[in-house]
Amino acid sequence: MAKDRSLMIAIIGIFVMAWIIGGLNIQGKSAGSAASTSCSDSDGGINYNFTGTINWNNGTYQITQTDKCDSTGKILYEYYCYTPNSINTWGQMTKYTCPYGCQNGACLKSSVPTRRCGNGIVEGTEQCDDGNTISYDGCSSTCRVDRVTRRV
Numbered sequence: 001m002a003k004d005r006s007l008m009i010a011i012i013g014i015f016v017m018a019w020i021i022g023g024l025n026i027q028g029k030s031a032g033s034a035a036s037t038s039c040s041d042s043d044g045g046i047n048y049n050f051t052g053t054i055n056w057n058n059g060t061y062q063i064t065q066t067d068k069c070d071s072t073g074k075i076l077y078e079y080y081c082y083t084p085n086s087i088n089t090w091g092q093m094t095k096y097t098c099p100y101g102c103q104n105g106a107c108l109k110s111s112v113p114t115r116r117c118g119n120g121i122v123e124g125t126e127q128c129d130d131g132n133t134i135s136y137d138g139c140s141s142t143c144r145v146d147r148v149t150r151r152v
């Protein structure tokens with residue numbers, strides 16, 4: 001009987017601990033009834049390449065957080081749902097340093113903008129860009145200055 005009681009106390013203790021931890025994680029507010037708590041993440045979890053929004057709801061409080069970049073444009077604040085067991089779920093945030101920078105709540109895939117000869121903008125190693133990829137018109141198909149102009 002004494003064993004049953006200590007087991008009961010231990011179980012209650014775990015629930016109380018879970019409730020306290022769960023409550024504190026949501027900006028110090030009480031999580032209330034944990035059983036009805038739900039959390040969804042539009043980018044499916046920790047996904048640095050997509051801007052996601054988490055929606056946490058326990059029937060009393062609702063918290064919505066969208067991934068965002070910090071003011072340096074390098075650090076991503078990635079939000080995700082943390083569900084340690086079948087009773088608890090809450091929103092968590094992890095900081096991630098994007099290797100190529102952060103923009104609009106997601107990491108950029110590359111720091112090098114896509115250069116293209118023929119787009120009318122002189123970029124990178126291009127000597128010229130006249131908006132086309134025709135050679136012998138002053139600017140070649142590889143965006144080099146044509147040395148020879150074809151007589152028409």
Ligand SMILES: [Ca+2]
Pocket residue numbers: 041042043044045046047052053067078079080
């Ligand atoms: Ca996410």
Ligand SMILES: [Ca+2]
Pocket residue numbers: 043046047048049050051052067078079105106
């Ligand atoms: Ca994301």
